[in-house]
Amino acid sequence: xxxxxxxxxxxxxxxxxxxxxxxxxxxxxxxxxxxxxxxxxxxxxxxxxxxxxxxxxxxxxxxxxxxxxxxxxxxxxxxxxxxxxxxxxxxxxxxxxxxxxxxxxxxxxxxxxxxxxxxxxxxxxxxxxxxxxxxxxxxxxxxxxxxxxxxxxxxxxxxxxxxxxxxxxxxxxxxxxxxxxxxxxxxxxxxxxxxxxxxxxxxxxxxxxxxxxxxxxxxxxxxxxxxxxxxxxxxxxxxxxxxxxxxxxxxxxxxxxxxxxxxxxxxxxxxxxxxxxxxxxxxxxxxxxxxxxxxxxxxxxxxxxxxxxxxxxxxxxxxxxxxxxxxxxxxxxxxxxxxxxxxxxxxxxxxxxxxxxxxxxxxxxxxxxxxxxxxxxxxxxxxxxxxxxxxxxxxxxxxxxxxxxxxxxxxxxxxxxxxxxxxxxxxxxxxxxxxxxxxxxxxxxxxxxxxxxxxx
Amino acid sequence: xxxxxxxxxxxxxxxxxxxxxxxxxxxxxxxxxxxxxxxxxxxxxxxxxxxxxxxxxxxxxxxxxxxxxxxxxxxxxxxxxxxxxxxxxxxxxxxxxxxxxxxxxxxxxxxxxxxxxxxxxxxxxxxxxxxxxxxxxxxxxxxxxxxxxxxxxxxxxxxxxxxxxxxxxxxxxxxxxxxxxxxxxxxxxxxxxxxxxxxxxxxxxxxxxxxxxxxxxxxxxxxxxxxxxxxxxxxxxxxxxxxxxxxxxxxxxxxxxxxxxxxxxxxxxxxxxxxxxxxxxxxxxxxxxxxxxxxxxxxxxxxxxxxxxxxxxx
Numbered sequence: 001x002x003x004x005x006x007x008x009x010x011x012x013x014x015x016x017x018x019x020x021x022x023x024x025x026x027x028x029x030x031x032x033x034x035x036x037x038x039x040x041x042x043x044x045x046x047x048x049x050x051x052x053x054x055x056x057x058x059x060x061x062x063x064x065x066x067x068x069x070x071x072x073x074x075x076x077x078x079x080x081x082x083x084x085x086x087x088x089x090x091x092x093x094x095x096x097x098x099x100x101x102x103x104x105x106x107x108x109x110x111x112x113x114x115x116x117x118x119x120x121x122x123x124x125x126x127x128x129x130x131x132x133x134x135x136x137x138x139x140x141x142x143x144x145x146x147x148x149x150x151x152x153x154x155x156x157x158x159x160x161x162x163x164x165x166x167x168x169x170x171x172x173x174x175x176x177x178x179x180x181x182x183x184x185x186x187x188x189x190x191x192x193x194x195x196x197x198x199x200x201x202x203x204x205x206x207x208x209x210x211x212x213x214x215x216x217x218x219x220x221x222x223x224x225x226x227x228x229x230x231x232x233x234x235x236x237x238x239x240x241x242x243x244x245x246x247x248x249x250x251x252x253x254x255x256x257x258x259x260x261x262x263x264x265x266x267x268x269x270x271x272x273x274x275x276x277x278x279x280x281x282x283x284x285x286x287x288x289x290x291x292x293x294x295x296x297x298x299x300x301x302x303x304x305x306x307x308x309x310x311x312x313x314x315x316x317x318x319x320x321x322x323x324x325x326x327x328x329x330x331x332x333x334x335x336x337x338x339x340x341x342x343x344x345x346x347x348x349x350x351x352x353x354x355x356x357x358x359x360x361x362x363x364x365x366x367x368x369x370x371x372x373x374x375x376x377x378x379x380x381x382x383x384x385x386x387x388x389x390x391x392x393x394x395x396x397x398x399x400x401x402x403x404x405x406x407x408x409x410x411x412x413x414x415x416x417x418x419x420x421x422x423x424x425x426x427x428x429x430x431x432x433x434x435x436x437x438x439x440x441x442x443x444x445x446x447x448x449x450x451x452x453x454x455x456x
Numbered sequence: 457x458x459x460x461x462x463x464x465x466x467x468x469x470x471x472x473x474x475x476x477x478x479x480x481x482x483x484x485x486x487x488x489x490x491x492x493x494x495x496x497x498x499x500x501x502x503x504x505x506x507x508x509x510x511x512x513x514x515x516x517x518x519x520x521x522x523x524x525x526x527x528x529x530x531x532x533x534x535x536x537x538x539x540x541x542x543x544x545x546x547x548x549x550x551x552x553x554x555x556x557x558x559x560x561x562x563x564x565x566x567x568x569x570x571x572x573x574x575x576x577x578x579x580x581x582x583x584x585x586x587x588x589x590x591x592x593x594x595x596x597x598x599x600x601x602x603x604x605x606x607x608x609x610x611x612x613x614x615x616x617x618x619x620x621x622x623x624x625x626x627x628x629x630x631x632x633x634x635x636x637x638x639x640x641x642x643x644x645x646x647x648x649x650x651x652x653x654x655x656x657x658x659x660x661x662x663x664x665x666x667x668x669x670x671x672x673x674x675x676x677x678x679x680x681x682x683x684x685x686x687x688x689x690x691x692x693x694x695x696x697x698x699x700x701x702x703x704x705x706x707x708x709x710x711x712x713x714x715x716x717x718x719x720x721x722x723x724x725x726x727x728x729x730x731x732x733x734x735x736x737x738x739x740x741x742x743x744x745x746x747x748x749x750x751x752x753x754x755x756x757x758x759x760x761x762x763x764x765x766x767x768x769x770x
Contacts, residue, residue: 007763012468168468240764252764324461331467338460352467360463365474365530366572370706372472374713380763384711385755402762410466417472418572424464 005231006241008378010411012234012332014207015169019291022299024175027315033101033306034086034343035061035072036094040135041142042068047097053080058108058282061097064130070143070346071133074099075284075304077106089309089328089342090335096343099306113280117190122153125194125277132276133283133346138162138237138266139329141347144273147265148194150258156195158247160264161188163204163211164230164237167330170350172287173267175300177204177211180271181218185225187274192224195263200225203246207232234332235409239264241378253405286346290316294323294353303344309351310340325357332410365418373412373422379405383412383422390425395436398429406430474571478531480656484647485538485701491643492636495600496546500636503553504541510557511537518566532571536560539579539701542637543694543741544586548593556582576748577708580741587741597633607633610692611737614685621684627691638697648700661709661720662699666690668724669731676732695727698740708748715751715758722747 038044045062055061055074062072078101086096117125130145150156161184165173177184188200202219204212206229219225230236230245240251242264249260257264265273268287275281284304291298296317303312309328313319327334328342329349373383381402389397398404403426412422493501515533519526527533537557544553560582568574587594599607610632613620626632630640638644651657673689674681690696703709703723710719723743730739761768 010470012470244763250764250766252762255764322458324458325463325467326460327467331465333465334467335465336460336462336467338462354467357461357463357467359467359469360461362469365527366570368474368477368532368572368706369709369711370477371711374711378763380760382711382759385759401759402765405762405765408465413464414466414468415470415472417470417474417477419469419473421464423466427464 004228004245005233006236006244006378007380008376008411009233009235009241010376010414011232012168012414014232015291015331016171016174016207018169018293019289019298019300020171020174022175024172024179024287024300024302025315027301027303027307027312029076029101029304029307029311031101031308031311032081033074033076033078033099033304034096034308035074035099035306036086036088036096036343036345037062037065037072038088038094039072039141039305039345039347040070041140042066042070044095045069045072047083049080049097051080051082054078055080055099056106056108058111058284060131060133060282061099064143068143068146070135070145071131072097073133073282073284073305075306076101077104078102087339087342089337089345089348091338110280115278115280117193117277120277122194125190128277129273131282132272134269134272134276135283135346136266137268137272137286137346137349139333139347139349140239144265144269147258147263148191150256150263153195154197155261156198156258156263157261158263159188159191159195159198159200160242160246160262161200161202161267161270162237162239162242162264163202163208163267164242165208165267166205166232166234166237167332167334167349168234169291169352170289170330171291172289172300172350174208174211176267176271176287177208177215181214183271183274184215184267185218185222186278187270187272188225189222190273190277191263191265191270198224198263201228201246202226203228203230203242205230205232205236234411235378235407238378238407238409240407283346286344286348288312288344288348289350290353291350292323292353294319294321294326294355296320305344305346307344308340309337309342309344312344312351313340313353319353321355323353323355325354325360327352327354332414333408362419364420367418367420370417372415372417376411376415378409378411379407381406383426386429387420387422387425390429393429393432395429395433399433403429404433474532475530477656478535480651480654481535481701482531482538484651484656485542485637487643487646488637488640488697489538489542491630491640492542492546495630495639496598496636499548499550500546502550503544503546503548503636504538506550507541507544507553507557508534508537510554511540511561514558514561515566518562524570527571530571533561533565536565536578540582542697543579543583543635545594545597546636547596547598552586552590552593556586559585572707574707575751576745577702577705580702580745583741584745597635599633600631609633609737610688611731614688614692615731615737618679621688622692624684624687624691627688632692635694638694641691641696644696644700648696651700651704657700657704661703661716661723664717664720665699665703665723665727666695668721669695669727672724672728673732676728689731693731693738694740698744699723702740702744708751710751710754710758712755712758712760714760715754718754718758719747719751722750
């Protein structure tokens with residue numbers, strides 16, 4: 001059974017009061033919409049429209065580029081202006097479809113039509129989710145349809161709705177739970193139909209008592225659902241930590257949650273599934289928090305995908321003064337932005353703007369071996385020793401110290417009194433190890449190919 | 457708009473800094489330092505001031521000469537100087553602990569790469585250096601009060617004469633011969649409690665260390681089940697000071713949870729061995745610096761398995 005928490009972690013100032021009380025608002029886009037083809041883990045989508053084509057709201061403009069991939073859907077009606085490389089919030093240039101909105105919001109036929117999920121088969125539901133372009137909206141962006149198709153669906157005993165929202169400042173999932181609890185439960189009903197033996201657990205950190213109360217009330221009439229209150233501690237919403245807290249089961253970097261009989265989806269993802277399956281609305285919008293001390297009117301917004309960050313910030317009243325740092329995502333794991341002219345993508349969970357950035361310029365001093373990182377690591381790793389191997393770029397030692405289990409949550413860097421960039425070092429080392437592994441695999445394949453050639 | 461800052465996550469950080477931790481250690485040693493000065497008088501005060509100043513100045517000058525960044529502000533040199541001073545007898549000639557402070561900072565700390573790189577506790581290594589070099593003055597202690605003459609420490613007395621066990625109250629309050637900072641267990645424990653409450657140290661290593669010494673003394677002290685004697689061993693010498701302020705040194709202690717237990721057990725065994733079967737009545741300093749040398753091995757052998765990998769072979 002679960003113990004409702006995990007070992008390690010940190011508890012930073014959460015800053016949620018800035019936007020927690022703000023109801024979700026909608027934004028109508030004005031400018032050109034940009035849809036990167038790669039907004040998910042896996043192969044980029046393939047465009048199915050051309051420059052000059054007319055498109056409608058809900059129309060597929062790029063189809064999945066493989067099994068682990070997701071289509072891209074237009075969130076406006078208008079015409080395709082170009083297909084070109086554009087900067088994404090992740091900091092890379094990615095091939096994107098640009099659409100000039102005609103401001104008419106003309107929808108594809110059948111958009112928004114009610115549908116009874118009980119009349120649908122398992123395969124039909126999964127294919128609706130796939131065609132709707134739904135990916136994990138919590139930040140990872142893993143294609144949801146893939147997650148919903150484990151080899152043996154009857155062996156899944158838990159479906160966890162991740163409502164932990166453990167990142168400081170973020171509160172959009174909280175607003176979702178408070179304002180759309182019926183949709184959330186509706187989505188979970190659909191999902192429990194896919195997993196006949198699973199118990200549905202809505203997991204919420206105990207700093208959101210309102211959401212816990214509201215959902216607990218609603219699940220009373222559902223037979224396979226319950227609300228689980230978790231201790232408020234970052235990274236409670238990390239997939240491995242959440243699974244452990246809710247079920248007592250442990251997964252590592254080489255396992256999928258399904259291997260432990262668990263499937264996890266974020267709150268907004270479950271709502272997106274409800275919208276797609278029960279109301280025929282593909283993924284064209286997502287929820288996000290815009291907050292931080294530089295923002296005039298922090299709040300929560302449901303915004304069409306493809307809109308520029310600048311437009312969203314303007315909708316939140318703009319900046320009080322020029323911020324020093326703007327982050328896409330939470331303060332613990334988010335990505336800093338150097339330009340605000342980037343489009344909202346499926347896994348953008350928030351925009352944070354801070355007047356002061358005390359972190360970037362902070363001087364680093366010698367490690368004094370205090371062990372705070374060891375106590376804070378939710379993966380039970382030895383960050384100080386790993387950092388020594390990272391500085392030497394010793395990948396063998398790094399992997400031996402279980403470095404590949406690092407979830408990059410940032411706890412070690414957060415607690416370090418010497419202000420050492422531990423997380424940064426580990427991210428780089430993980431990439432290095434993965435590159436080495438790819439190179440070795442390639443070499444092995446080539447050697448295999450040569451052998452084959454010799455035989456012939 | 458001005459340029460936006462970029463840096464890797466996390467974008468927020470805890471306020472704690474190395475300097476704050478080290479300053480806390482200095483604060484925690486103040487009660488016992490003040491008690492020492494009140495009990496032993498002017499020379500003790502001078503030893504504390506000069507030794508600490510010598511440690512800080514050595515660090516400053518070395519870094520100046522080597523064109524290294526100045527790390528005096530991190531308080532770590534002050535901690536070393538203060539620990540060394542508190543480990544000296546109250547009547548020691550001033551120049552001796554000053555030489556010790558230079559040795560601690562220059563040889564034990566800086567020549568190995570400075571803060572975080574030394575493999576031995578600099579203050580204790582310097583104390584042992586002084587003990588070997590100046591055995592006489594380093595072991596000449598003074599009695600308390602009217603009989604202010606040369607006197608043996610409670611541990612030495614007990615070792616020589618099994619009947620000479622002092623009252624626990626006297627031992628706890630510190631009205632006994634000893635080094636400047638080791639005598640008042642009350643003041644030391646107040647400091648230790650401060651460090652624990654500030655989460656600078658965990659009581660894990662000190663408690664296991666003291667517990668092991670207690671058990672060892674009980675088993676091999678040759679006095680049967682004599683709790684008074686065991687407690688006198690714990691309170692009579694430098695064990696409380698060493699356990700809470702030196703065995704908990706981050707740099708020279710293990711970092712793995714299991715390693716810390718093993719480290720504390722070895723400390724306890726060695727201290728017991730040195731005290732009961734060695735030539736001297738004390739053994740804390742040597743036990744700690746010897747075990748410091750084992751730390752890399754202890755760490756290496758006790759690296760825990762990662763979350764979700766517990767069942768696997770390493």
